[in-house]
Amino acid sequence: SAVISQKPSRDICQRGTSLTIQCQVDSQVTMMFWYRQQPGQSLTLIATANQGSEATYESGFVIDKFPISRPNLTFSTLTVSNMSPEDSSIYLCSVPGQANYGYTFGSGTRLTVV
């Protein structure tokens, strides 16, 4: 299965600033997913990043707040813009595995907004 390197692993940010999270995959993948887990909540899909086209955002998430780049088949970034304390979460990137092998995840970015 693929191996994903996610950076940064954690950060503490001031409200109103932005943070860009990077995921590098060791193989080419068509689809990459970005998830968020707020405290006490389930993992929630933010958007699907496809190379060569705009990301597809889930209900409740917008491009201005969570811009995504996917410049090639091994790399993607998620930016959390104009942060507020409500953005304090764990952010994860993920790629589909081969059939019946589940999804592979990055190690997560633990974000605290103060």
Place this chain on the structure above:
Amino acid sequence: ILNVEQSPQSLHVQEGDSTNFTCSFPSSNFYALHWYRWETAKSPEALFVMTLNGDEKKKGRISATLNTKEGYSYLYIKGSQPEDSATYLCAQGGGYQKVTFGIGTKLQVIP
């Protein structure tokens, strides 16, 4: 059931005890049921992906069953060890369907 639901949300067991958790999910438009183990400061790790009603899968001391008609899956851990301490997530979907996660069951195995 409209969402993926897991119970209990947290669980403490003594080392050596066996335990199980439940995942309930919408039975309509079923694609696949996933179980993941998520240890603190690590990536969620896939344990099982099950697609067929009646599926049973096993990995060491951990096993899972699936009932797609009634919309539930059980995860069993036999003889729990401290290294089993983690959050266990279940999720439904895959392929071209969105994967929807439950909130997880946080297991603490006490030595």
